[in-house]
Amino acid sequence: MSGVQMRHVRKQSPRWVLPSVTSLDHVTEAVAAPMMDRPAGPRYWIAFATMAALTLAGALGIAFSLAYGPGLWGNNSAVVWGFPIANYVWWIGIGNAGTLISSLLLLTRQKWRASINRAAEAMTLFAVSMAGIFPILHLGRQVYFYWLFPYPQAMGVWPQWRSALVWDFWSILSYLLFSILFFYVGLIPDVAALRDRPGKRGWRRFYGVLAMGWQGTPRQWRAQRRLHSIMAVIAVPLVCSVHSIVGLDFAASLMPGWTESIFPPYFVVGAFFSGFAVVVLIMLVIRWSMNLEGLIVPAHFDVMAKVILASAIVMGSSYGAEWFSAWWGGERGDIRLVVYEFTGDYWWLYLLMLAMNVLAPQLFWVAKLRTNAWALVGVSVGVLVGMWLERILIILNTLSTGYEPSFWRTYAPTIVDFIILGGTLAAFVLLFLILARLIPVVSMYEVRDLLADERQA
């Protein structure tokens, strides 16, 4: 990154592409050249090897868990859920931002999204993949996960539709499939551009297959735009429903701290929040490692920091609403839970979570910090930690103190829990590293669009 403090952003008519980017060709070259023409440097391979090793460790953790059972984790007879569920909720939340950036901003014609939406969508795809591991892994008998699926069989037994876990199964599945399609539809013009660009034959053939005969005819463009917009229209409610249903996994229950009507919207915002934190981190890395300073500009970070700040305020209000409704409702179980959050076994984690999720993003009131790389990294990582803590604490606080004091138990994760979580983090980064060498991490045709617009203006 060139200098820690990025150039300040002008309030009026922001430019989303720097003047150094002169032509439409320049855009394509800036994105495609580092990927296709230059070999990956030693830094890339070091990062690749590290992540591959950590991913392998995580895979081993998963393999052992499949072989011996959930007993390898810290879950106990009272806190029957633990890391896998928290990891799942956290990962799927991260996926949220990618879809929203692509769809919501596409629908509202926020052109600035052009340079970040590809990476954000890829992030969604990978995060949802990581999330998808956990609901199956967390089962006691993983081989029978397909019983959640209403397939025809002799017994005539169907899933139990009242269970939020069935809703969950469908929402993850549809979200994953949708994300793949959405990503691919947005990718076609770019892979076609790579196919047509001089380069190695094998690669061009690969892109050719991916491009599915895209020729860039006006008819194709019309179809692609229309499909992309329609999918975007579907995406917004879909993404909200996914996270609402994740919220219902908890809310459709009887336990204090879970039966909260605020959960569905609160989970949507929480997801948005952590997702944006990851987008910020990814954009910082791409901008720096692929020399895309011209396309990913400080104004982008300024906007994203504002989104994070706004989300933090909503999150803070949601926590406040939870405390208030416990007090106002007067339900003893709820009050006990709120007291336990602040004074119980996990009080320091709870305070840390509040600090990360509510206080740290307040730094972004200061305009300069919104474009300061270190502040962006710090707050984003803080938000991710805070949101993960929130996920695990929702589980731990409620299950550690139920209605029966005789069965109050605390939870302590095992090394396997951490290895699996670390493994998915590494796998996520690894997938990005692979992606960065395979397809353009910035949507070239959309940036060209944006550039053309700006040059006209």
Next chain:
Amino acid sequence: MSIELDRRAILRLIATGAAASVAGCSPPRQHIYPAVNRPDDAQPGTLTRYATAIPLAGYARGVTGLVVDSRPIKLEGLAAHPASLGATDLFNEIAILDLYDPQRLRTPMFGDRPGTWDGAARAISSRVAARHGEGMVLLTGRVTSPTLLARIAALKESYPDLRHVRWEAVDDDAPIAAARHAFGRPLTQRPRLADADVILTLGADPLGPGPDQIANGRHWATRRRRDPMARLYAIEPSMTNTGAMADRRLSASPADLARACHGLAAALTGDRQAPDLPAPLAVLIRQAARDLAAARGRALVLAGDGQPAEVHAFVAWANSRLDAPVDWIAPVDPDSTPHRESIATLAADMRAGRVDTLIVIGANPVYAAPPALGFAEAMKRVPLIVAAVTMPDETSARAHWQLPLSHPLESWHDCRAPDGTASIAQPLIRPLYDSRSAIELVDLVGDAAADLDGYARVQQSWANLGADGWQEAVAGAIVPNTASRPAVVATAPLVLPPIDTTFGPAIEVRVSPTLYDGRFSTNAWAQECPEPLTKEVWGSSARMHPADMATIGIGDGDIVRIAQGHGTVVVPARAVRGQAKGVVTLFTGYGRRDTGAVADKIGANAWMLAGGGPAHVSKAGEHAPVLTTQHVFALDGELAKLYPVLRPDEAMAPAKAQPTLIPPNPPNQDAPPQWAMAIDTDICIGCNACVVACQAENNVPVIGPDEIATGRVMHWLRVDRYDVAETGAGFQPVPCMQCEKAPCEPVCPVEASVHTAEGLNAQVYNRCIGTRFCQANCPYKVRRFNFLDYSHSSVWGEAGDSSVKAQRNPEVTVRGRGVMEKCTYCVQRIAAAEHDADAQHRPVGAVQTACAAACPTEAITFGRLDEDGAIRRARANKRHYALLGELGTRPRTTYLARRVNPGNEA
């Protein structure tokens, strides 16, 4: 060299193997008589019930063995037996696991090498042949068996100089000595708790572990059910199950307890100077004395076995003054030598070289004898030691010969109940290994070539019954009219215990409610059964008053070193409620060595401190608390509704009607039986019989200390212990509530948790994929998850668990890894009853769940909600309540509230 195997040879081998595996269990060689008078149809898989008896510390308790395919799988109570009354206790429930315990000694061992019975017999006879048994000692536990006593007597006839020493670590020396003093002869006190309106216990735990727990519990509960409610006062050094149930209890050091005796004497006689008593104690004594005196003839004072003889003598006086409901009987144990004296003399003789052959049958002095005797050292001076044991132990490990002793369920024997009633105990299975019974072993000592078996010996000693009488006695496990008759006793003189004011902590060694004196330490069910008051499992602690702990600068769970006389133990300390200041309490049974993977290195041996003398307690290490299955005992604020405590005349507030949108089910004349359970917390004494009965019945696996440490448990039924008032405690057994509107059902994504037409909340193991949402959403937290493959993993170490599998109930699925399980209301028993009813075209009869059948106080009732009966009566009781009823789960398991007499009226 190669082995040529053709197809036929291979088939022959397979057939042989299959035949060998089928022949695993066999009925005893002699005919045994089922309790129910029906032909012993050899239909495989049918359950047959046989009455027999299991001894605890020599005293018989009748049991009914449930036998399937010649394989006893569960023990239940025996209604006709005075020490069972149809119920069991923890020790009777776990006995079945001892039978199949893989740690059992399977073959005679000479040193480390397998030997033969002939070899052992020759080794013994070579020593006794020439002499008249000089230098030969037979050491046993308490013997009440008429046959065994007769065989020992016969042996002594052949070898007049042979000595028989009987010794129990849990002795009754003090009460016997007190009786000698009071009445001039050894007598045993038998309180009639059913007739006692007012009871004062001085360190006594009649509802606690011991041969009489079941009978005491039943009689106490019988009286407690009657109005007006009986009163129970307790003064004790540390909380006992009896103390927990008391209306008023106070913890008292030995000195305060002696002072309390002085105070009570003053209050009862009215002509003595009352000593200075601490204020709360003075109040309690005043109230107790007032109530005791007012209830003359129905008032009872009890002293604990651990109390000195003077306290027992004082109690004898108090009871005779109060005309208490107490019977004095001649001791059932004919040997009235004090236990401590016999073992001390034996040790001295051994040290002095006066013993050259020691035959130990079912006693473990190396572990439990006072350390001052140096029994293990003394054993080195004995040229030949033969130890007969079911499970290898510290003593047998130091013996030259270890001989496998048969389990009571494998051998013919007889024994007497604590009230003297004799039982002839039939075996339910042929010995699993090459073992002999104690009777056969004594015969072997007398005559190496003896070919008479235990059956013949037992039959011989009951020859007077005649053939019919014999069959009847065997089938019922009771010989009629053999109970001891109460002795007529004179008025006991007043004895006042000296007030010991020596400085320093007092050590109280108490009998473990789960392991007894250590004889059940090897039993994995016993180790995993939570101690009733602290809920400790797989370990022992030193219970201390928090103030004492602060004095030596330790916190709860810190390791302490306790030294007394010749013994030192190092254990974690535990701050407990109801502990007297200056008293450190330890439970026996821990700190075993050389016994196998289950018990070795668990806790510390409290018998090391049983010698008496000044004690010293110091900090010895870091924080390492014993595992517990419950961590919170206090119920503050609104949580108190979980365990309501009422005054005797008080009623529960009626539950508010729950608003609902779902219409009630229309009445259905053809509806199947509706099952329900009612649990009376007012008479639950926390004995844990139900917990282990459930474990035995339902194939609940043992998961071991490592799993418990992560916070996992598998017991389907847990007994919650909560604080009551300032000093008491209460017990609340919590099985599945079988909610009519069960929160676990709608959250299961695969419909593994479903409701049956009979109102059971059923768990379909085959369908369960282990999401655990059901347990997460269960307000009662009664569901248990197989985090690992518990049913196929073993806590028995190298011994494996193949023999344990023979205990499993064939009617109950063995659950695999990743499956949720829980209390089923023993659905297999319900199904069996309904099947029988169908087959015989009659309405479904009574069904007893394993827990209800086990309960000594009949606190658990199971039955039908759709018929008039016990359940409807319980639900109409003014003390009736549903646990967390406000959640709208409509539980089928409901409770009756605990009562406590108001403390300080009038």
